[in-house]
Amino acid sequence: MIANYGCEDGSGIYYIRIDTGKCGDCQLRGCVGGCPQELFVIEEDDWGDEMAVVREDRRRTLQAVCAACKPQDRPPDPLPCQSACDRQAIEHTW
Amino acid sequence: MADRNIEKVEYWRWEESRWQNPEITDWRGSLVTAGVDIGSTSTQAAIMADGKLYAYASIRTGSNSPSSAVDAMNWALAGTDLTPEDLRYTVGTGYGRVNVPFADSTVTEITCHAKGANYIYGPTVRTLLDMGGQDCKAIHCDENGAVTSFMMNDKCAAGTGRGMEVIANLLAVHVEDIGEMSFRIDAEPPPVSSICVIFAKTEATNLMRSGWSKEKVLAAYCHAMALRVARLLERNEMRLDFAITGGIAKNSGVVKRIERLIGAEALRTDYDAQIAGALGAALMGKALYEKKGGKPR
Numbered sequence: 001m002i003a004n005y006g007c008e009d010g011s012g013i014y015y016i017r018i019d020t021g022k023c024g025d026c027q028l029r030g031c032v033g034g035c036p037q038e039l040f041v042i043e044e045d046d047w048g049d050e051m052a053v054v055r056e057d058r059r060r061t062l063q064a065v066c067a068a069c070k071p072q073d074r075p076p077d078p079l080p081c082q083s084a085c086d087r088q089a090i091e092h093t094w
Numbered sequence: 095m096a097d098r099n100i101e102k103v104e105y106w107r108w109e110e111s112r113w114q115n116p117e118i119t120d121w122r123g124s125l126v127t128a129g130v131d132i133g134s135t136s137t138q139a140a141i142m143a144d145g146k147l148y149a150y151a152s153i154r155t156g157s158n159s160p161s162s163a164v165d166a167m168n169w170a171l172a173g174t175d176l177t178p179e180d181l182r183y184t185v186g187t188g189y190g191r192v193n194v195p196f197a198d199s200t201v202t203e204i205t206c207h208a209k210g211a212n213y214i215y216g217p218t219v220r221t222l223l224d225m226g227g228q229d230c231k232a233i234h235c236d237e238n239g240a241v242t243s244f245m246m247n248d249k250c251a252a253g254t255g256r257g258m259e260v261i262a263n264l265l266a267v268h269v270e271d272i273g274e275m276s277f278r279i280d281a282e283p284p285p286v287s288s289i290c291v292i293f294a295k296t297e298a299t300n301l302m303r304s305g306w307s308k309e310k311v312l313a314a315y316c317h318a319m320a321l322r323v324a325r326l327l328e329r330n331e332m333r334l335d336f337a338i339t340g341g342i343a344k345n346s347g348v349v350k351r352i353e354r355l356i357g358a359e360a361l362r363t364d365y366d367a368q369i370a371g372a373l374g375a376a377l378m379g380k381a382l383y384e385k386k387g388g389k390p391r
């Protein structure tokens with residue numbers, strides 16, 4: 001499943017996209033420790049399979065929360081969360 | 095002296111409803127499961143016998159979510175000769191899913207709406223728009239009603255059932271009349287510009303003061319709401335067939351404008367599209383009961 005967590009407002013579209021099909025047999029769970037803002041947690045989906053999700057209390061403020069990782073003049077590529085996920089399951093829409 | 099006891103009309107109040115399937119005369123011997131969907135504005139309870147819809151009730155969510163769940167379920171049960179003990183597995187879903195006191199488990203509303211839409215509209219649904227009381231979601235699903243992707247926008251109440259209720263009260267128009275009234279206009283007005291319900295309210299008040307009719311303001315509001323969700327649909331990619339669940343599915347003023355914007359018609363149904371979440375929860379109850387070898391929890 002492709003899960004898009006976030007929101008959009010007048011200023012832009014701020015979603016973190018996770019390909020949760022890659023999380024099931026991921027051993028490292030790099031996203032959990034790799035994000036300095038601790039945005040990712042592992043939860044069971046409705047069928048009992050584990051997957052990464054973006055913490056619910058941060059979904060409306062992703063633009064602000066991720067700002068420290070995304071300096072406008074020199075955004076790192078890949079981002080820390082993307083480097084930490086060895087399965088390339090994480091994308092950002094902005 | 096003016097009469098101070100004039101009854102206050104609640105324009106936002108939509109009609110609560112109950113339905114029972116006349117084709118099911120005896121549920122005995124069937125696996126009876128139930129689903130309860132507690133949303134921010136409405137609560138539904140659905141009962142299924144062997145995966146076939148038996149009865150449902152849809153009520154306004156009160157200030158106490160657990161008692162709304164109990165009230166909805168009791169009303170759904172009334173008229174059947176089922177008792178709560180006959181429900182083999184109950185799933186809670188929706189914003190208040192953890193507040194269903196008699197639930198065996200909880201399932202997210204995204205999964206439940208996709209399952210429910212698959213039942214209501216059939217296996218051809220690939221894109222589902224769930225327009226709830228407080229958020230809207232664009233969901234992709236496969237022929238079994240399993241979710242393949244989703245995107246939600248819950249930043250603000252505009253574009254939701256709650257936003258529509260606020261406008262109904264402001265303009266003193268019954269919420270169920272908004273859709274039809276919004277087409278009594280000569281030309282489609284530009285959408286209200288605000289995406290926040292508080293500002294949309296202020297904007298609607300100003301438009302009325304500047305001489306706009308209620309119909310024109312409603313058209314502008316439905317237009318804005320349709321634009322907002324059409325963008326969400328496009329962002330998550332439109333795949334046909336397309337269907338809408340949730341309370342706003344009953345508002346033709348929004349539905350027809352969405353169809354115009356995305357260039358595709360939404361599937362129609364005789365079921366109440368507002369019960370998709372509860373219905374999907376009851377179907378998930380059946381699947382989870384069977385997966386766990388016939389044991390609740």
Ligand code: SF4
Pocket residue numbers: 018020022023026027028029030031032051052084085086087088089090
């Ligand atoms: S590291 Fe990547 S694949 Fe592993 S759980 Fe996190 S998001 Fe999923």
Ligand code: SF4
Pocket residue numbers: 034035036037038039065066067069070079080081082
């Ligand atoms: S950009 Fe930074 S803060 Fe945002 S999710 Fe990735 S690692 Fe976390």
